[in-house]
Amino acid sequence: MADALIDAILAATPLPAILVGSDERIAGANAEAQALLGAALTGRHFAAILRQPPLVEAIERCIAERSPQTARHLSRDGAHDTTYEVHCRPLPGLGAGQGDAVFVSFVDLTQMEQAGQMRRDFVANVSHELRTPLTALMGFIETLRGAARDDAKARDRFLGIMEAEANRMNRLVGDLLSLNRVESEERVRPAKRLDLGTLLSSALATLRPLADEAGVELNLTVGQDPVEVPGEPDQLRQVVVNLVENAIKYGGAGGSVDVALTVLDHDAAMRGPAARIEVTDHGPGIDPVHLPRLTERFYRVDSHRSREMGGTGLGLAIVKHILNRHRGRLRVDSAPSKGATFTVILPR
Amino acid sequence: MNTNHILSAFDRDLEGVQAKVMRMGGMVEQALRDSITALLSHDIEMAARVRQDDRAIDELDEAVKSDCARILALRAPTAVDLRVVLSVIEISSNLERCGDYAKNIAKRTPSVGVQHDIMETGTALRRMAEFVQAMLSDALDSYIHQDEDKALDVIQRDVEADQMYNTLFRSLLTHMMEDPRSIATAMHLHFIAKNIERVGDHATGICEQAIYVLTGEMPQEPRPKQDSTTRM
Numbered sequence A: 001m002a003d004a005l006i007d008a009i010l011a012a013t014p015l016p017a018i019l020v021g022s023d024e025r026i027a028g029a030n031a032e033a034q035a036l037l038g039a040a041l042t043g044r045h046f047a048a049i050l051r052q053p054p055l056v057e058a059i060e061r062c063i064a065e066r067s068p069q070t071a072r073h074l075s076r077d078g079a080h081d082t083t084y085e086v087h088c089r090p091l092p093g094l095g096a097g098q099g100d101a102v103f104v105s106f107v108d109l110t111q112m113e114q115a116g117q118m119r120r121d122f123v124a125n126v127s128h129e130l131r132t133p134l135t136a137l138m139g140f141i142e143t144l145r146g147a148a149r150d151d152a153k154a155r156d157r158f159l160g161i162m163e164a165e166a167n168r169m170n171r172l173v174g175d176l177l178s179l180n181r182v183e184s185e186e187r188v189r190p191a192k193r194l195d196l197g198t199l200l201s202s203a204l205a206t207l208r209p210l211a212d213e214a215g216v217e218l219n220l221t222v223g224q225d226p227v228e229v230p231g232e233p234d235q236l237r238q239v240v241v242n243l244v245e246n247a248i249k250y251g252g253a254g255g256s257v258d259v260a261l262t263v264l265d266h267d268a269a270m271r272g273p274a275a276r277i278e279v280t281d282h283g284p285g286i287d288p289v290h291l292p293r294l295t296e297r298f299y300r301v302d303s304h305r306s307r308e309m310g311g312t313g314l315g316l317a318i319v320k321h322i323l324n325r326h327r328g329r330l331r332v333d334s335a336p337s338k339g340a341t342f343t344v345i346l347p348r
Numbered sequence B: 001m002n003t004n005h006i007l008s009a010f011d012r013d014l015e016g017v018q019a020k021v022m023r024m025g026g027m028v029e030q031a032l033r034d035s036i037t038a039l040l041s042h043d044i045e046m047a048a049r050v051r052q053d054d055r056a057i058d059e060l061d062e063a064v065k066s067d068c069a070r071i072l073a074l075r076a077p078t079a080v081d082l083r084v085v086l087s088v089i090e091i092s093s094n095l096e097r098c099g100d101y102a103k104n105i106a107k108r109t110p111s112v113g114v115q116h117d118i119m120e121t122g123t124a125l126r127r128m129a130e131f132v133q134a135m136l137s138d139a140l141d142s143y144i145h146q147d148e149d150k151a152l153d154v155i156q157r158d159v160e161a162d163q164m165y166n167t168l169f170r171s172l173l174t175h176m177m178e179d180p181r182s183i184a185t186a187m188h189l190h191f192i193a194k195n196i197e198r199v200g201d202h203a204t205g206i207c208e209q210a211i212y213v214l215t216g217e218m219p220q221e222p223r224p225k226q227d228s229t230t231r232m
Helices: A003-012 A031-037 A053-065 A110-145 A152-184 A196-214 A233-254 A288-293 A303-308 A315-325 B008-041 B044-075 B079-111 B120-144 B148-178 B180-215
Strands: A017-021 A026-029 A069-077 A080-091 A101-108 A193-195 A217-221 A228-230 A256-267 A272-281 A329-334 A340-347
Touching: A003 A017, A003 A026, A017 A031, A026 A031, A031 A101, A053 A069, A053 A080, A053 A101, A053 B008, A080 A110, A110 A152, A152 A315, A193 A196, A196 A217, A196 A233, A196 A256, A196 A272, A228 A340, A233 A256, A233 A272, A233 A315, A233 A340, A288 A329, A315 A329, A315 A340, B008 B044, B008 B079, B008 B120, B008 B180, B044 B079, B079 B120, B079 B180, B120 B148, B120 B180, B148 B180
Parallel strands: A217 A256
Antiparallel strands: A017 A026, A017 A101, A069 A080, A080 A101, A193 A228, A256 A272, A272 A340, A329 A340
8 A cells, every 4th residue: 555545544543543564663653643652653663662561462463463452551641641442453465565564543541441440439538438437436335335334524525526426427428419419410501590699698698607606707799780690599509608618617717708799791711791709718828739639529638627627528529510510610729828719700 | 763774774773672672661660560559459469470570571681782782793883873772771771670679569569468557658659659650651751752851851850759758768667666566567668669769760860861862971960869768
């Protein structure tokens, strides 16, 4: 086959693909393959470029036996691992000088692998999170049956701790269920319209006792006119509650939490008119290394502090999924000792 | 090297020996990955396989070196071709050592019990192993794709690998002081951490060869060192 035709077919292949001649040299590679494996592949020995033993063996066997082979190719894309299933197909007589050639194509399995890994991690995390309060409960039950059986004072104190631990489990189960619900509805667009100003003042009213207890001043800034967005009231309320609660718990040291509602005629990310809720605290701020992972389930900047505060590690994950459903965005701006601003942007 | 040689057999020899050393690199990468997986999942069979497969790595090292000797004797390469041959010999030695470290990790695996509290160190060990594996992988890529920036980047990253080792060293020391029963396991884990740290050093060695082939000179700046455990 003419070289031009081979190149054209490689270029038209929508997967990373290379052609290896029977001289074991790479005879051609498309742009996708160069992005995956590096530039200037043609003329190189295939094993110099694809050094992973299973793949090297598959290509060798394909050349020797003229039979199709598959192998895994592990790679990295920045910080993420990627997995490819590599198909080697013999092309007898199509190489240079009527020799054999092998067509090698790479199918990206990364997302499938990641989905499986995420599920396993999630189950492991949930078990771990549930077990911690459960272990405490079981320990105290044992003590109450034994050493502290007739000690009224200790009994009271232990029951208090047990109540707190049971509450923690209850909150975790509640958050898991609400995360599950939010996820299952994520594709359903909210039908109703609601006024964000009303929603904010009522949500903040319920949070005031918590703020007073923590000695935090809650300031709300909203305009005169109603700001209507399509939205599910309960869910958007949860977004506000979760963000303000976090600000009080983790940024309360700053003395005040400011909530502001503004409207934008045009927001680039929303590609149209938008509403913006900003929740700002003046606490210790968040180290930038944590920012990309904040909305991951069970990710905590400081797990000890989070446990003390009774956090479940799911609050921001729920916020993210609710905002996904509303086609909105969450932005976080923070620096150590500069406080933190969580911005919710919703299309109007 | 893809500079066209009139002597195409020479070109074939040069490319062939580079392919061989890269194949060796692939085997070492897999040995390291498998040895860590075997350690953390306590998979004794997999560990035994890593130990067995080290023979193939050693054989390939021998083969690479005898190929290089033959090229030097028969072709008397000069300039960049000579540097390629010399660098391949050097990289082959680096890789052979890394293979030995993987084998050593595999050898210790049966002795590392599944003591749960100390295996929390396992998470840190896994992170360090992944970090160093990425360094080795990028080192080999930088060599074969003649990517000087990537090579310099890997050399810089060795500082972080050393810091990870320091942290592990400290946490293992704490474990041992708190609970003398953990000493045997902690000692094994410490040697394993040291093995991984050494792989990072060999990765920088490979990068120095990549730069040597490209420029004819070894990198000027002194290699960054952050191993502070000698002062603890």
